[in-house]
Amino acid sequence: MAQQTAPADICDGKPDSAVVRDALGVGIAVGLSGFAFGVTSAGSGLTLLQTCALSLLVFTGASQFALVGALAAGGNPFTAAAGAFFLGVRNAFYGLRLSQLLALPRAVRPFAAHWVIDESAAVALAQPTRRAVRIGFTVTGLSLYVLWNLTTLLGAVGAEALGDTDAWGLDAAGPAVFLALLAPMLKTVTERAVAGLAVVLGLGLLPVLPAGVPVLVAALAAPAVLWAEGRRRAPAGGTPAADDVQGENR
Amino acid sequence: MTIWIAIAVTAVGCYAAKLLGLLVPAGALERPLVRRMAALVPVALLAALTAQQTFADGTALELDAKAAGLAVAAVALLLRAPFLLVVGVAVVVTAAVRAITG
Numbered sequence: 001m002a003q004q005t006a007p008a009d010i011c012d013g014k015p016d017s018a019v020v021r022d023a024l025g026v027g028i029a030v031g032l033s034g035f036a037f038g039v040t041s042a043g044s045g046l047t048l049l050q051t052c053a054l055s056l057l058v059f060t061g062a063s064q065f066a067l068v069g070a071l072a073a074g075g076n077p078f079t080a081a082a083g084a085f086f087l088g089v090r091n092a093f094y095g096l097r098l099s100q101l102l103a104l105p106r107a108v109r110p111f112a113a114h115w116v117i118d119e120s121a122a123v124a125l126a127q128p129t130r131r132a133v134r135i136g137f138t139v140t141g142l143s144l145y146v147l148w149n150l151t152t153l154l155g156a157v158g159a160e161a162l163g164d165t166d167a168w169g170l171d172a173a174g175p176a177v178f179l180a181l182l183a184p185m186l187k188t189v190t191e192r193a194v195a196g197l198a199v200v201l202g203l204g205l206l207p208v209l210p211a212g213v214p215v216l217v218a219a220l221a222a223p224a225v226l227w228a229e230g231r232r233r234a235p236a237g238g239t240p241a242a243d244d245v246q247g248e249n250r
Numbered sequence: 251m252t253i254w255i256a257i258a259v260t261a262v263g264c265y266a267a268k269l270l271g272l273l274v275p276a277g278a279l280e281r282p283l284v285r286r287m288a289a290l291v292p293v294a295l296l297a298a299l300t301a302q303q304t305f306a307d308g309t310a311l312e313l314d315a316k317a318a319g320l321a322v323a324a325v326a327l328l329l330r331a332p333f334l335l336v337v338g339v340a341v342v343v344t345a346a347v348r349a350i351t352g
Binding site: 033046050058063076077081083085092094095096106110112113116117167175181183185190191194197202218222225226 | 252253254255256257259260261263264265267268269270271272273274280283285286287288289290291292293294295296297298299300301302303304305306308309310311315316319320323324327332333334336337340341342343344345346348349
């Protein structure tokens with residue numbers, strides 16, 4: 001599948017330094033929040049080794065916070081992992097978009113895959129040329145991976161020194177991270193309806209279902225709202241979207 | 251031991267999801283319904299997790315200082331504060347409210 005038609009990869013691109021600056025900005029800002037993860041994880045009762053293993057091997061923040069939160073609440077390991085996994089599934093869709101833009105050799109993909117996360121995708125997808133996409137992805141991925149793991153370690157060590165992490169308000173870090181990730185997603189009525197229904201399900205079922213399960217049930221808010229929306233729109237019919245892109249040809 | 255099982259399952263599952271996206275031929279996951287679901291499931295999960303970790307202790311609902319911390323974080327988000335600041339104010343306000351009330 002040679003793609004020799006890709007136009008204008010060279011000229012009016014962004015300077016490499018500007019791409020690196022964007023990438024480092026995101027990598028450093030978000031990388032520092034690994035501290036909050038380290039503290040939260042240690043506060044949830046995970047050992048230093050377990051906490052660091054999560055950041056090294058899972059490396060997708062929301063899933064990590066979800067997992068330690070579910071374990072702290074007494075969920076069984078499989079329901080806890082299921083919640084974390086479903087949060088991580090969105091990375092598959094970033095990978096799909098990125099694989100076309102990065103055009104990596106097959107042998108490199110298993111290594112690049114570990115860095116396919118919200119932030120690296122956001123930076124890379126915003127770049128104008130293949131070169132810039134590759135630089136953006138690599139610099140964001142590398143800086144974030146290094147910092148996230150360092151700050152996780154510091155946070156976990158620091159938490160042990162701090163003692164009662166709740167007294168420092170550090171148990172608010174996890175939900176605040178979720179809220180900060182969620183906020184930019186709430187663009188339309190659909191997303192707000194899904195979020196609202198998920199909150200009701202998540203809190204309403206908490207006292208009656210085993211730990212970790214209510215979150216999974218709350219995920220059903222997504223198909224439920226889509227279904228309701230489909231029913232509401234069905235009578236209107238609609239024309240097929242002819243402008244749906246087939247490729248990146250111009 | 252159960253914690254290590256959870257870590258292993260999560261690590262394998264999350265890595266598989268990342269790799270799948272890079273390996274699958276373009277177009278296979280591009281159906282509109284699949285894309286809509288992929289965008290909306292994280293919304294549902296994040297909303298439920300935010301609510302639970304703010305208003306619950308184990309399996310019991312409770313209202314404590316975290317609610318104040320998260321309320322201030324929400325205001326910070328509306329004011330377009332950067333990520334770290336949002337998390338920072340949530341922690342500081344929660345600690346302050348706890349110190350005053352407890």
